[in-house]
Amino acid sequence: MKEYDLVVIGAGPGGMTAAMYGARANLKVAMIDRGVYGGQMNNTAEVENYPGFPSIMGPDLGEKMYKSATKQGVEFVYGDVQKIELDGQKRIVKMDPEDITAKAVIIATGSTNRKLGIPGEEEYSGRGVSYCAVCDGAFFKDENVAVVGGGDSAISEGLYLANLAKDVDVIHRRDQLRAERVLQTRAFKNPKMEFTWDSVPVEIIGDENKVTGVKVHNKKTDEDKVIDASGVFIYIGNVPNSEPFKELKITDDQGWIITNDQMETTVPGIYAVGDVRQKKLRQIVTAVGDGGIAGQNAFEYISELTD
Numbered sequence: 001m002k003e004y005d006l007v008v009i010g011a012g013p014g015g016m017t018a019a020m021y022g023a024r025a026n027l028k029v030a031m032i033d034r035g036v037y038g039g040q041m042n043n044t045a046e047v048e049n050y051p052g053f054p055s056i057m058g059p060d061l062g063e064k065m066y067k068s069a070t071k072q073g074v075e076f077v078y079g080d081v082q083k084i085e086l087d088g089q090k091r092i093v094k095m096d097p098e099d100i101t102a103k104a105v106i107i108a109t110g111s112t113n114r115k116l117g118i119p120g121e122e123e124y125s126g127r128g129v130s131y132c133a134v135c136d137g138a139f140f141k142d143e144n145v146a147v148v149g150g151g152d153s154a155i156s157e158g159l160y161l162a163n164l165a166k167d168v169d170v171i172h173r174r175d176q177l178r179a180e181r182v183l184q185t186r187a188f189k190n191p192k193m194e195f196t197w198d199s200v201p202v203e204i205i206g207d208e209n210k211v212t213g214v215k216v217h218n219k220k221t222d223e224d225k226v227i228d229a230s231g232v233f234i235y236i237g238n239v240p241n242s243e244p245f246k247e248l249k250i251t252d253d254q255g256w257i258i259t260n261d262q263m264e265t266t267v268p269g270i271y272a273v274g275d276v277r278q279k280k281l282r283q284i285v286t287a288v289g290d291g292g293i294a295g296q297n298a299f300e301y302i303s304e305l306t307d
Helices: 013-024 039-043 058-071 133-140 152-162 181-189 243-248 284-303
Strands: 002-009 029-033 075-078 080-087 090-096 100-107 111-113 144-148 167-171 193-196 199-206 211-218 224-228 231-234 238-240 270-272
Touching: 002 013, 002 090, 002 284, 013 029, 013 039, 013 058, 013 100, 013 284, 029 100, 039 058, 039 133, 080 243, 100 284, 133 152, 133 231, 144 152, 152 167, 152 181, 152 193, 152 231, 167 199, 211 231, 270 284
Parallel strands: 002 029, 002 100, 029 075, 100 270, 144 167, 144 231, 167 193
Antiparallel strands: 080 090, 090 100, 111 238, 199 211, 211 224
């Protein structure tokens, strides 16, 4: 069983920052992820609200952060974490393929796209239903697509799709967007962007092979209609990736991990950062801030441990 001073679970912006801070403090650090480093940045088109970069593609920013972390000596480990067990001052990270131990653990597992939970969504996932415009947008060049949601992610990705698709219909349950003003302005000015207000999707329609449209219900008129679309991109919020840590009793009733402003959970030596944490604003810049605080505090915690 490998031993480290600090284990960071998750390689998104918060996790990579925390790992880098730990390594810079001369800790032996492992950063674990079951996928590609970068987290949700890999699903993001242009990032325009991260200081120092007027505009940068999400995957490119992830690559830069990863290089910064590994340059400091962070070891990247592929693995699927099952749970954390406590053994005195040791924190045992139970995982596939091999358990590892640490003196402190920072949870940075992020969140996953929330599903609509309507007929056709699961059936046509990967055949027209998508949660990532950057990943799948190119498949819908010069075709009609629909975007579900009204926040920053929905409008930002809708604008990205407008560069590829013939038409982008934004379906939103309210009569106004929640996205930041600069994104709204761009969307309303874009001739390819259309808006279906006060409506919720009730069914993804297809021909058994691929998506052909989405049926929506207008909450004000109580009427249904079908929007023709070969792709449906869903951005209606996220759910925390915190299931492996439920036994530690550090989450609220929705699964978000509760911390104080020092990123400390109620379990000594276990911290949480980024989108998995209970907080209001989930952005790259806030995850990075969380990571810096947690990395420094983990170093101080480890320094005070007695053998």
